[in-house]
Amino acid sequence: xxxxxxxxxxxxxxxxxxxxxxxxxxxxxxxxxxxxxxxxxxxxxxxxxxxxxxxxxxxxxxxxxxxxxxxxxxxxxxxxxxxxxxxxxxxxxxxxxxxxxxxxxxxxxxxxxxxxxxxxxxxxxxxxxxxxxxxxxxxxxxxxxxxxxxxxxxxxxxxxxxxxxxxxxxxxxxxxxxxxxxxxxxxxxxxxxxxxxxxxxxxxxxxxxxxxxxxxxxxxxxxxxxxxxxxxxxxxxxxxxxxxxxxxxxxxxxxxxxxxxxxxxxxxxxxxxxxxxxxxxxxxxxxxxxxxxxxxxxxxxx
Numbered sequence: 001x002x003x004x005x006x007x008x009x010x011x012x013x014x015x016x017x018x019x020x021x022x023x024x025x026x027x028x029x030x031x032x033x034x035x036x037x038x039x040x041x042x043x044x045x046x047x048x049x050x051x052x053x054x055x056x057x058x059x060x061x062x063x064x065x066x067x068x069x070x071x072x073x074x075x076x077x078x079x080x081x082x083x084x085x086x087x088x089x090x091x092x093x094x095x096x097x098x099x100x101x102x103x104x105x106x107x108x109x110x111x112x113x114x115x116x117x118x119x120x121x122x123x124x125x126x127x128x129x130x131x132x133x134x135x136x137x138x139x140x141x142x143x144x145x146x147x148x149x150x151x152x153x154x155x156x157x158x159x160x161x162x163x164x165x166x167x168x169x170x171x172x173x174x175x176x177x178x179x180x181x182x183x184x185x186x187x188x189x190x191x192x193x194x195x196x197x198x199x200x201x202x203x204x205x206x207x208x209x210x211x212x213x214x215x216x217x218x219x220x221x222x223x224x225x226x227x228x229x230x231x232x233x234x235x236x237x238x239x240x241x242x243x244x245x246x247x248x249x250x251x252x253x254x255x256x257x258x259x260x261x262x263x264x265x266x267x268x269x270x271x272x273x274x275x276x277x278x279x280x281x282x283x284x285x286x287x288x289x290x291x292x293x294x295x296x297x298x299x300x301x302x
Contacts, residue, residue: 044098054290144166144197
């Protein structure tokens with residue numbers, strides 16, 4: 001049987017994504033410990049709080065043993081090739097997961113792996129975050145079909161995975177991104193042909209958030225972009241999610257952020273710490289979504 005990999009949200013179909021979301025709410029006891037006695041390699045080129053904690057606990061809840069490995073311990077293409085590391089680890093583990101800088105690393109892993117490979121984050125996508133994002137919104141609204149989801153800021157890996165997940169579940173996405181940091185025309189075309197949802201883009205945050213049911217943002221400067229920080233601070237200065245931005249959204253709108261968050265930069269403190277914020281539920285859902293995904297990849301179904 002060919003291993004099923006998860007490198008980005010669109011590795012799932014719309015029905016499969018809905019199945020993973022539903023599995024997220026299945027009680028742990030009903031999942032049957034499908035990883036009992038098995039290992040899961042968790043390789044981190046980039047440090048993490050939520051990803052490490054949530055993935056380790058997800059593996060444990062499925063009965064498995066997570067093995068945390070720092071990037072320098074495997075030394076992709078320095079100590080050993082990506083392919084050699086992958087083939088060796090396949091003999092030890094039931095799942096391989098990697099948090100990397102370069103997306104081609106997880107692609108190369110998947111090309112030779114005999115067990116599922118999970119992208120825990122790359123420069124291209126953050127699909128585990130996308131799962132937690134839509135799970136949180138499903139808990140809030142019951143369904144995402146015909147809901148409006150806004151994203152304000154850099155169209156980065158987080159925004160890409162969020163948008164893909166929303167489109168597959170039938171939500172309409174409004175992107176508010178500064179020129180030069182927006183989705184390309186080709187990507188917008190591809191996103192609009194992925195599922196029942198639609199994607200529109202503007203450079204005006206107030207237009208993007210108009211009547212939105214959920215407003216998302218992310219840090220202006222991600223890990224690895226530190227040299228661009230001063231330039232980004234100037235470019236993104238008018239893209240802070242403030243109370244005024246939230247006021248443009250629907251009355252019941254919620255605020256979401258993948259975290260870590262920087263109050264006073266991409267989001268005002270009174271927004272992220274206010275009653276519309278769901279950032280901690282969103283963070284906790286990283287574990288539930290990861291558990292569901294791992295179970296799905298190894299064949300568990302409701």
